[in-house]
Amino acid sequence: MFPDFDARLSRYAYLVSLLPQKIIRDLGLNLELRRRAIASCTPYVSHGQHGALVLSNLDEEVSRKSIVDLTGSETEFERMKNFYNLSRVFAEQVWDSMLEPLLAKDEMAGRFKDNEISREAWRSLVEEPLGNAIERYFRNDLVRGLVFTDAKIGVFTYPHDPSLVQNRCFLYHLIGNKTGEWKVPVGGMGAVSSELEQTARKAGAEILTNVNVHALNVTGKTRSVEFRVDGKLETVDARFLLVNFGRNVLARFTGRLFQPDRTDEGSVFKMNMLLCRLPQLKAKKYLATEAFCGTFRSDEGYEQMNASYDQASGGRLPENTPCEMYCHTLTDESILAPDLHERGFHTMTLFGLDSPWSLFARDNANMRREAEKRFLASINQWLEQPIEDCLAVARDGRRCIESKSPVDIEDALGMYHGNIFQNAPTFPFAARKEQVGTWGVETEFENVFLCGSSALRGGAVSGIPGHNAAMKVLEAINKAPKTER
Template identity: 40%
Template sequence: MRFDDDVVVVGGGHNGLIASILLARAGLSVRLVERAEHLGGASVGKRVFPGLPARLSKYSYLVSLLPDALAAELGLSLALRSRAVSSYTPAVRDGRPTGLLVEREPGAATEASFAELTGSGEAWRAWTSFYDRVAAFGGTLGPALLGPLRRRSELRDRVDSSTWDDLVERPLGEVLEREFADDLVRGVVATDGLIGTNASLHDSAANRCFAYHVIGNGTGEWRVPVGGMGALADALELAAAEAGVEVSTATPVLALHEHGDHVEVVTEAGSTSARWALCAVAPSTVDRLLGRAAESPEGSQLKVNMLLKRLPRLRSGIDPSVAFAGTLHLEEGYADLERAHRLAQEGTLADPLPCEVYCHSLTDSSILGDLAGRGYHTLTLFGLHAPARLFTVDGARERATEAALAALRRHLAEPLEDCLAVDADGRPCLGAESPLDLERDLGMPGGHIFHGDLDWPWLDDDEPAETPAQRWGVAVSGASRVLLAGAGTRRGGGVSGLGGWHAANAVLEARQAEGATGS
């Protein structure tokens, strides 16, 4: 039987684009269908504030998990820059504003900052000991993000047993309570277990989230894409066009029907057939397309984008160009994080809201356009423990935004309003996006940035690995020619492209096997 295409890719975000490019370059006929009028999904960059040239991504922010090997295979002309600072956390001790500075490569300044904050060298020694173990863990698990899935026991045997026990078997919160005496230091470590994850630090979900944040490229370093996140989307769109991918935008998919040797993809424009359908959308969306009952995941974050005329001064007196150069942690002490989670479970947002702030323009001023060199900067605030269900009432997003900004304002030495730029309509350059906004604008169920709970990046020892889709972590239960290809794949969370890469490799392996058997 002749089919319209070898592969139809559903969803034109970065994962769908990557799968399309790799398969088209391998000689398959590929059609990509996207519900929006443009490609790029959450990674699209645009001029968010009217009349001003700053180019931002409304929804995504940094790159940690995109493997260098994948970028090289794609041949992307995408530069990723390291930030000058890892993090700064303002605090008040004994009534005096202070803070904790962590350099990108922690050294003397970091050690001195720990000593000033805690009054001894014990916290610094605990930090270096813990992150030495984390680095070894990341160095082992990082390569396991690539290629067919490894078995749990294989990876466990390669990691120091006490480190495996602490980072995989025990609740992250229990480990941090044991390793660090200072509440603020505990919280700074803990935040990597909570990005986009509404969990207690004693839930295993925090361990899995933490693992993904420390194993990208074996180091977990968060890097800034030159040109903004939109540069990634632009480069992928160009590569897809050059590879010959047939693209249909403004084309929502209504259903998928698997028929043994092919899949029928039904859209508003009609239907098309293909040997495989790769779905760079959430697993719950795939279930609905297959006619199954599906429960949407629940996202948990608030993203606030700002454009400033200048960076604000902090009460601690640190140079703003240092404080904002990495991750600025706000109200993220360990007790603050656990309290915010408890309140969210009870139906209330914490106020002030624990959040993190990034200034991309300190690393890459090109996103500012002709505002570069004039003191302007972007700020991206990411609020934690802000589940979608709390945004269903009128005014919830505005109240959440104020709670997040309160966390920033309490550490500033001047009003934030004095620093905000004003757009062409005379409005302050500040915009917020809740999980419900992601669901509305991107079709992302529940606004969950990982498309659902993260899985460990391995196969359990008793899990089946009989098919290419199972071996690559992209299988859809009960389907053989419909594959996952997005953030909901076994190792797909975050801006990594791994979902698309692994789905493409599963198809190529299956195609080779079919060719060998004459099917």
């Protein structure tokens, strides 16, 4: 991203949770997914003093003490354990089914009838808006907000949203490999892609990149793709066609109507930075290396996010923009060249919430500039010196910072309205009768399957839709008469 510096910072996705161990094993991927020592750090001001709520991935005592410091009692900590137990119970019942055909909702619900905790998990996570459970469990606004952000990452929603898109988004952030822990792929996200590439090539795949697709023919006896590569027009015929761009792009190529609803709109502002040093916190008790090692949260109070949602819904950039920031190099320095590491450089990634596509659609360049300012101001309120002063500077004098609005994300990747999941995430069971027993990858076209995020149960770096599309192909081959296999 910053050509003067050897830092392999992923422009978009950077953490892995939803890639099933089964897929890693099946494909023989050699990946190291590293645990972050700190889960999150949320700075706050109390009685005029700067403090921070720090949750540790390694030491429960650190988290307990930090919650007691914030709230004055153990209650919120115990409630947090009980609340997250609901998603653990949910993950236990559901995770393995992600690589199986879709169950009917009733059948899935049947797995949650054994005891009161299971019944509560189903009710709180699937039947009722997530806001009910959060408000039932927690009293502290900062804790409520911290819990709710997982329901907002990428989608435009609020706690009592009747669409339940907040519940679906929350579940995707909490069920990965039954723990919901987000880990750092050592070597960066590029290391994951490289492993997949090598595995595919070893299995005989031919991979072309920088390909400009011109046309898809999906209605004939065989499917075909017309594309331009290295200036040459080529056509490939195929019995099966697996697509990982979104339903929006597929609709465009096939001349069909794409009918999204409001929950499909993307709502993320992404910033990447290269720093020549880490900024220090106003909360002196915490080292920058602790604070930024996990998710550093700013303006993510529960009521603050209700306000920012309302402001963004009204067509305005929120006054206080909720966001979270994360320093990859504190967990995995291998993405930096050794000399940069020795000089104290770090990468920093910011993920901004309540930034729906509609805010940027009319005047993207100006809104991007304004949003960048507000997100930086949000972070700076907790820092001794502005983060801008810590940015590395390229040879041409430009600071190493890059911002992407949902409009930019759609322009670059085709993701509908910049939705990082391609479209609204789905519940991990069939929403309609006709989906029961399918793999969630089927399209209206014969032998054309979705193998990316827009499949049911897609969303994130997971490989799940790819696995399920492959199973669908095998199923179709096995069902065909022997002569056609």
